[in-house]
Amino acid sequence: MRSKTELQEAIRRDRRTVLVVNTHSRRGRRLYETVRARLAADGFHLLETFPIERPDQLPGVLEAAIALGPDLLVAGGGDGTVSEAARHLAHRDIALGVLPLGTTNNFARSLAVPPNPVGALGVLTGGKVADVDLGQAGETIFANHANVGLSAQVGLRVPARLKRHIGKSAYPLTAVARLAWHRPFRARITSAGGELEVVTHQLNVVNGRFQAGQPITRDATVDDRLLHVYPLGGQRRRQLLSASLRQALAGRRRPTAPPFLATDDLLVETDPPLPLDVDGEVHGRTPVRIRLLPNALRVLADPSFVDS
CATH class of the missing domain: 3.40.50.10330 (Probable inorganic polyphosphate/atp-NAD kinase; domain 1)
Structure with a gap:
């Protein structure tokens, strides 16, 4: 090299x-x-x-x-x-x-x-x-994210014509349409720092500063040797709806406090097992080990x- x-x-x-x-x-x-x-x-x-x-x-x-x-x-x-x-x-x-x-x-x-x-x-x-x-979810390398929840449905169903006409706003609008049928899930995240559990409609694991075209936090970068893990909203549909619209439409940054979890290696388990959205395509299901590939x-x- x-x-x-x-x-x-x-x-x-x-x-x-x-x-x-x-x-x-x-x-x-x-x-x-x-x-x-x-x-x-x-x-x-x-x-x-x-x-x-x-x-x-x-x-x-x-x-x-x-x-x-x-x-x-x-x-x-x-x-x-x-x-x-x-x-x-x-x-x-x-x-x-x-x-x-x-x-x-x-x-x-x-x-x-x-x-x-x-x-x-x-x-x-x-x-x-x-x-x-870069990140790696199971056997699949990713540049930006490996997410669990509503985004797996949105990525498969967002209309191409809607994306062409209104751009990134097509994603939250499709999420709103799908949300009425989506159920929350329980996720357990295990890392070197211990175990955390959350009930949510959407769990995001992000490499870098941006998700859905908007910054997720002020201090994340694509070479900080960390993956940033956070739930988007809580277990109630209106919480996810509010968080999604605020992030994707209003363009506001998440709070200045650290993300939900910053780590270089984690295990994600969900109840029930769910498809994994890896940079917009479904690759595998939970449980899944997600790790950082530094300087890859x-x-x-x-x-x-x-x-x-």
Whole structure:
């Protein structure tokens, strides 16, 4: 593995890059040609470009892209696309460049990558290489979150057309529609600090500062060597409704007090066993061990990003 400085110099000198864009995402189809032309105009040596029409193509395309031996792999799409790219690049000597073309863009926000294509392309040109953390839930690596509860239903059922028209607000609105049928569950969280129990409709385990497009707390970062665990609301439906709308629509930060739990390794058990929402897709069920993978991914971040 090269040092961060060596990899950064190689990217700026040789610009050996592969572009992978989910053209089925909210803005991917419209912006793919623009992004490709801009990268070429900025001097990037595009070894290959891959427009992805179907999500099931992505793993195979990422393997083919990595086999080309780039120094930089640019992934354009939503959180699901970025998370899949992060899984493939974990522990590799290739930097991930993020083009946030989705709805919430949580991982990009954690890297201080602007949500607009012009700003994000600027990070690819003038950004710095940083090492950041990933998480792992069971056998599945994730970039942003592993959640239990209502979000597993929302992620599967939020209408694509609604996401295109109103963006990240589609998630709380879909949650409101599903909430009437959702039942609270009891969760036991075991970590080095002991055991905690909570009854809730939603338990979030987050890597980084953002969830649902909004900051969860002031001091969380994507390289703080911690996963942040908290219930969103309590066992009553109105508590979850209030917390979800406040976080996703009003954009208010959670209180300045520490999150519910900050740890690097935990076991989540629920009664009853429930599906696990890993970066927007269902992967496995509880009980599940969730752990931190420190410095597992190399990324191109905004120069303002504090790399600890």
